[in-house]
Amino acid sequence: MSSDFTLTSDTSRKVKDQLARYSVTTGGLLVLVALLLIFFYLLYVVEPIFHPAEVKAKDQFTLPQTANTLAIGMEEQTEIGYAFSDDIAVTFFNLRHIEQTSQTPGKVLHQQQFEHSGELSSFAQSSSVQRLFAYGFDNGEVLIVRPQFAVSFPNDIRQLVPEINFVAGEQAIEIDSEGEALSQLAIEKSSDTIAIAAHTADGRLLISHLLGEENFMTDEIEWSAQTAEIDDAPEQIDTLKISSNLAYLFLQSGNQLYIYNIRDIDEVELTQQMAVNAQDANVTTMNLLSGGSSVMVGNDNGVISQWFEIRADGGRTFVNAREFKSGHAIEQIVPEFYRKSFFTVSKNGHLGIYFTTSDATLFDEKLKSKSISHIAIAPRSNAALVQTAEGMQLYEVKNEHPEVTWKALWQEVWYEGYPEPSYTWQSTSADDDFESKFSLVPIAFGTIKAAFYAMLFAVPIALASAIYTAYFMSSGLRKTVKPTIEIMEALPTVILGFLAGLWLAPIIEDNLPGIVLLLIVLPVTIITTAFAWHKAPKQWRQKIPEGWDSIVLIPIILFVSYLAFSFSNELEILLFDGNTRGFLTNELGISFDQRNSLVVGIAMGFAVIPTIFSIAEDAIFSVPKHLSNGSLALGATSWQTLVRVVLLTASPGIFSAVMMGLGRAVGETMIVLMATGNTPIMDWNIFEGMRTLSANIAVEMPESEVGSSHYRILFLAAFVLFIFTFMFNTVAEFVRQRLREKYSSL
């Protein structure tokens, strides 16, 4: 290009010139910046999901109380904690230093003694979400309390006021009519029903539903227990738990786990009894994971096993799905509120954090204090409160994305209630404690499947068209044909998707035999036409100039297609008894979706054809003419010249055309979104749909919560797409540049 010199000596003009140079350079480099920005921003959003969990010690304090603690907990903002003690009282205290109210940690905010007539004999805690605590007394009564926090905003400062809600009345409720002491207790609530399981001192196992009835005279709700006894209960009971839907009672007795179906308390039955201890170990503790469908069992050799119910051949059974190894005898297992994480406390003061779905050991370290007597997890899982011999210690827990690990994303995972490990993508559900299934495998597979069928359709047609247009077509015709095919690239993909989904899909469904027939008949017709043309009288052939073959073929192809479609119905009756879909599904066992891979292949193939065609045509056309002329002069036929000389020389260009096409097919969104059912299945069946990475983003991104694991995984999907296409495009571009240099040297 022109050199940088100037003839002028006017400084202001020179300054302007320099200024222009700098600003243009900056502007030019902005393109690079834009690409890098996209790359790094995607990475920046994705990166936190690979952070390990962090536990940081915060405030430490002691409470001025003498009684023994039974359970501790804290509210959502991690400002206030509470402790239930064996003097039948609760203490609310400050957890953190809060500037606005100048509160110090450990300051007691509220203390409350509960009325009771018996002596304490047992204590139970419901699932963390329900936040119910129950005192069991030696006269067979139970008192249920629930800590609550009222929020108010005096002077625009948020203030929390702790209080106790007597869920089933301020008076203790009689569970055992015989008045025996309750030595073990379990409590759970689902919608309006509270279920209590109790083991009495004389060895009976009771199950009750608490019912509240409004008294018409006083307008107060009076609570009464409807109790049933379970026969043949084991004598020794170590742990009792009720599932959160009140369907099962889990009873741990030594190494045995008993599972009772308590859906109907008058017909309680033992559904399963099994040994749940790890090999060469004894069970130490048992708890339920959030959602209440998984049982976590801790052993004295440090193994924690997860058990959940699956549908097997002989009905439903609980199986051991996975095990974690901590190496230290497990004392307590505490689940999180909503996620499938749980904390473990070991004898020597080890704290472990695990996530079941992703099989992840997130944290396993010894805390400062040797003995941990109680631990509570914050509702938002961002803090843990630990009671040790030295007092209370608040820990900040950073564990935002435990559900994402390499294994959870790319390997088979055994989800709760699934009969076996599988690749599943199911990101959201109505429930809070839903187990998210974030396997990228089915959608990555869907992307490849869609791209594969599209390329299967597009590559032969695009390349063959490129060959003919560049090498055989008369130049006058080429001038119109090339832009005509290329203009297809400008066609919005939303229109292709709409046509594929609403027009092509029903046509294919109705005329499936015709489509198959067309695939067979079309090549035959073309060759027959060619032969007929070859044999045709010379005068006829001379009427049409050379290189117009494709125009000659147009009416013939149209006619044959029309015939194939009109015979479709007859063929259907002849071969498939008039119902092709039925035949496919019933006789061949191939399931058929209306919006399937065939439709996507054709529609997306359509979108890709112009890309491949355009680049490949350019590559073939720019093969230097003296190469092909040389070959022809040596006696090769034009087909031989094409295959042995032209295509060989242009092969890098053709390769880069295919790469570009693949890049486009992989990232295409609207067509797959509209022309498939968007079901994330893994099957190569051409008559079934798929869900691709891009469609998945388009469907789920608008409803994903900013900063959640789901949001970041969708960014990861975008990042994967970015990297894929970046590789395809860069390779293609390199090859093209080298080819260009080669041609210019020829």
Add this chain to the structure above:
Amino acid sequence: MKNWFKSGSPWIWMTAGAVSISLISVLGLLLMIAWKGLIYFWPSSIYEFEIHQPGIGNSTLIGEIYDKESIPSKRLTDQGIILTEHTGEFVTRYLIKTGNREFVDLDFRWVLETNILSRTEPAELALFERSKNGNFYGYVESVNEDGNPVKGDKNAALARLIDRSSELADDALSLQNSEIGSINYELERQRLAQRALVLQGNLTDDKIAQFKQSKLTLQQEYQVFEDELFGIRKQARRDHVVVRDMRGEMVKLPLNQVLDVTFPNDMNIFNKMAHFVKQLYKFISDDPREANTEGGVFPAIFGTVFMVMLMAVIVTPFGVVAAIYLHEYAKKGPVTKMLRIAVINLAGVPSIVYGVFGLGFFVYILGGSIDSLFYPEALPGPTFGTPGVLWSAITLAILTLPVVIVSTEEGLSRIPSTVRQGSLALGATKAETLWRIVIPMASPAIMTGLILAVARAAGEVAPLMLVGVVKSAPMLPLDGNFPFFHLERKFMHLGFHIYDVGFQSPNVEAARPLVFATAFLLVTVIIGLNITAIGIRNHLREKFRSLEH
């Protein structure tokens, strides 16, 4: 034969066949979209069928023939449909659009040809276009003006009264949109201003009184307009028409719900043509009705054009500067090579990735910062921190940047270097040469790039779904309220309209012709833009070719 195969001629024909298939598909596709899109506006005949259904009995059906297909009788009997005895292997069935949505279970019905006893086209059959519940078909029995039946030519009276009611409807709409709309806008602005003062701690009693006063005035004005609006609406409800539908029942249609009445069976070809043009115009200029499945697409056209123009304003300077740098300033080296790869990749990155990036970076980060800096009074309600037309335009600007760069660079490379050298030799600096000589000469190429970018952006939907497009926007991004351009607003888009109506609407069958019409509109615009761009480019090539010699 063997020799013929050896010569490779069959394979050449096969490649020729591939070209034919490509051509057939391109042209076929465009023709089909055009046909299906345009036929939507053509008035089709309304038929009255006498139908006998085995096991159910005889009934009358009035409607348009919507679709027709021939299927094996076996498939129907498999589905448990009873056919009349003498049915062959195939049976033809019609999909009939019966309208009258509130009185029938399904406004589309498949009818077997064998079940049709008779088919007539009575000239008196009327088609009512309604603002609610879709079309209504039936015979006009009487027209009721202000409580009294009209005597004389009832069709003329009907046309007159419909004109009157639609004028009233227009009045009401304009009152609602401009006067009442601007009062609402002003009220909201005052609320925010007051909140801003609270946040700054500058809210004195004086100002509170001021706000109260102006709020009161606005509310009084509002009351006046509202009364006027109710008055107009009451006026519009005055008349009704009694129609006999296919069940033989008399149905009273209030005229404020009737948009138009036509007698398609009574039209000659010129009437039909006039009606076609009128429908086409209404499609382009009207607002959508019935969850976008009826009416026009004006807001979508407006939104698309507005967003695309905004994008053009953003993308042009960057694209042109980048192209000038690449072609005029950049030296051969690794940086330039990387830059070229960056351009290629920007063109190849899937558009949905841009959407994701735009949502995260522009909307949440940039928009969020703008909100906390400039619009704290509206928080926690987002102003710019939510998808909107500005972010869509910027996102698409990045997406279309390579198009402008490639096109401009091609234009620059066609300008003979002698032209530049001449300018430099006459003492101009490089910047001056660029500004005075090169860029003006390259301007058609820049234009080409811009047109191509606009065409690309107009058809792009996937990223917009994340950064600002909505199925129905209550307000256009441009209106009479200060500051007139509302870049934070969400907008409607033709491409998204197609996706939404075709795939998200409850009654896809009814909406399908409208989707074809929208698709036709979009394709026309985009292909038109592309052909223009190609035209300009070819013209440019010719021009510079002559310059070189």
